[in-house]
Amino acid sequence: MKTNQHAQLTSSEIGVLWGFYMKNSLAVCMLTYFLEKVEDPDIRKVIQLALKQNQNDVAMVENVCQREQMAIPVGFTQEDVQPSAPRLFSDAFMLEYVRQLGVIAMAASAAAIPVVTRPDMTKVCQTVLGRATELHDVAKETLLSKGLYSRPPAILTPKHVDFVEKQSFLRGFLGERRPLSAVEITHIFMNAQTNGLGEALMMGFAQVARDPKVKKFFVQGKQIANKHVEIFSSLLLKEDLPAPMSWNDNVIVSTISPFSDKLMAFHTTLLIDSGVGNYGLSTAASPRRDLGLTYARLMVEVAQMAKEGANLMIDNGWLEQPPPAPDREALEKS
Numbered sequence: 001m002k003t004n005q006h007a008q009l010t011s012s013e014i015g016v017l018w019g020f021y022m023k024n025s026l027a028v029c030m031l032t033y034f035l036e037k038v039e040d041p042d043i044r045k046v047i048q049l050a051l052k053q054n055q056n057d058v059a060m061v062e063n064v065c066q067r068e069q070m071a072i073p074v075g076f077t078q079e080d081v082q083p084s085a086p087r088l089f090s091d092a093f094m095l096e097y098v099r100q101l102g103v104i105a106m107a108a109s110a111a112a113i114p115v116v117t118r119p120d121m122t123k124v125c126q127t128v129l130g131r132a133t134e135l136h137d138v139a140k141e142t143l144l145s146k147g148l149y150s151r152p153p154a155i156l157t158p159k160h161v162d163f164v165e166k167q168s169f170l171r172g173f174l175g176e177r178r179p180l181s182a183v184e185i186t187h188i189f190m191n192a193q194t195n196g197l198g199e200a201l202m203m204g205f206a207q208v209a210r211d212p213k214v215k216k217f218f219v220q221g222k223q224i225a226n227k228h229v230e231i232f233s234s235l236l237l238k239e240d241l242p243a244p245m246s247w248n249d250n251v252i253v254s255t256i257s258p259f260s261d262k263l264m265a266f267h268t269t270l271l272i273d274s275g276v277g278n279y280g281l282s283t284a285a286s287p288r289r290d291l292g293l294t295y296a297r298l299m300v301e302v303a304q305m306a307k308e309g310a311n312l313m314i315d316n317g318w319l320e321q322p323p324p325a326p327d328r329e330a331l332e333k334s
Contacts, residue, residue, distance in 0.1 A: 009068055012115040014323050018073055019108065020128060021061045022320070025075030026267060027054040027101060033258045034098075036083035040091045042146070046139050050098045053131040060124060074320055076263050085258035088204045092148050093197075093250035095139060100197055102136030104274055105129075152189045153241040155182060177288070180239055184291060187282035192232035193244040194278065198271050199225035200247035205264045208257035214265055217312055221268055224305060228298055235291075262318040265309060272306045 009017075031051040038044045058075075065072045089097070109129035116122055143149035180188070202222035209215040233243035257264075276299060283295040313319035 007118060009070070009121075010117055011323075011325065012112075013118065013121045014070065016112045016116060016121065016125065017061050017064060017070070018322050019112075020057060020124075021065075021073045022075050022266075023105070023108065023270065024054045024057040024061070025073075025077070026263060026270070028058060029076045029078075029081040029259065029263060030097075030267075033081050033083050033085070034089075034094045037087045037089075038091050038094055042142055043091045043095045046095060046098055046135075046142050049138060050101060050135055053135055057128055057131065060127065064120070064124065070323075076260075076266075080260040080263040082258050085208075085256050086254045087252050088208065088254050088258055089200075089252060090250040092146075093200060093247055095143055095146075095148065096197060096247065097201075099136055099139035099143060100194065102132045102139060104270075105132035106136060107274075107277070150193060150244040153185055153236065155185070155241075177290070180235070180241075180288070184286045184288065185236070185241065187278075187285055188232050188235050188291075189244060191275075191278055191282060192229055192236070194275065195225045195228045195232065196244055197247055198275070199229060200251050201271070202268070203248060204251045205259075205268070207251070207253075207255055208259070209261055209264060210257060211261050211316075213312060214261045214316075217265065217309060218268065220308070221271075221305060224301055227301075231294065231298070262313075262316070265313055265316075265318060269306060269309045269313070272302055272309065275302050276306070 028051065031047055031054060034047050035044070035051055038047055062072055064070075106129060109125050109132060112125045113122060113129070116125055140149060199222055202218045202225060206215055206218035206222060209218055229246075236243045259267075279295045279299045279302070283292050283299075286292055286295065310319065
């Protein structure tokens, strides 16, 4: 009888390994370029830490795949990055990018822990989570020390507990609206912040993309991100709350690409996936009806862009298929 440690990998565990490898190999390419261009010594240390962690994560996944005789994904390699290309982003942008990299890795690894079974796979997820948490904390402290961190809005500390007494708590269209709650503010600010970074990234990608169709895809992504930033920022400003800073002026004027179109297109689909997940969580945490409908409307726009991105990658032969279940029907016919 097989022990749990040596049981066959489950579909969830195979999916986790595949996802980690694709994301970490992409991050290694991005960080290799950043490390070549960064000038600030403090930010250089953060990028070095991030690169080392992602390289270790890639090696860890490769070891599991080799032990289990599982095909290692192609992912992204040195062919997808040109470290000698001119600078495309400022040091400050690179630092915030690394912080957001930690946020995404924390979310992915924390979500993976409940769906894996084998102890060694649990250890893999916990290791990725621990590294991502360390990276996020180091990047955040560096941003704070340099005055670059956008703090979420501050509100008065509650002195007593209140309970909802009227249905108007849910109202968001007709009649008087209640002020945003602390939880709603958190999600609105976070979504404005991530879209702001995404807008700047799309701006940079659009400048350097080689294929006209890929360039058009990035321009569309920039426009959608800008629209969403304006919507979320307006919700905060209407209540005299600060919106996060823009990163657009941290994109350097360059048309020479440091990355392959394949890498940039896949990176964009990852951002879309993360955005859809954020909007879903935000919807669940926002009782005010107008907020829920706003998230639903924006999610449709993002989902449409995800479809266009998938079609673009398929047309170019870039979309690496996640490991599928056996096609029993085809096997029966053969």
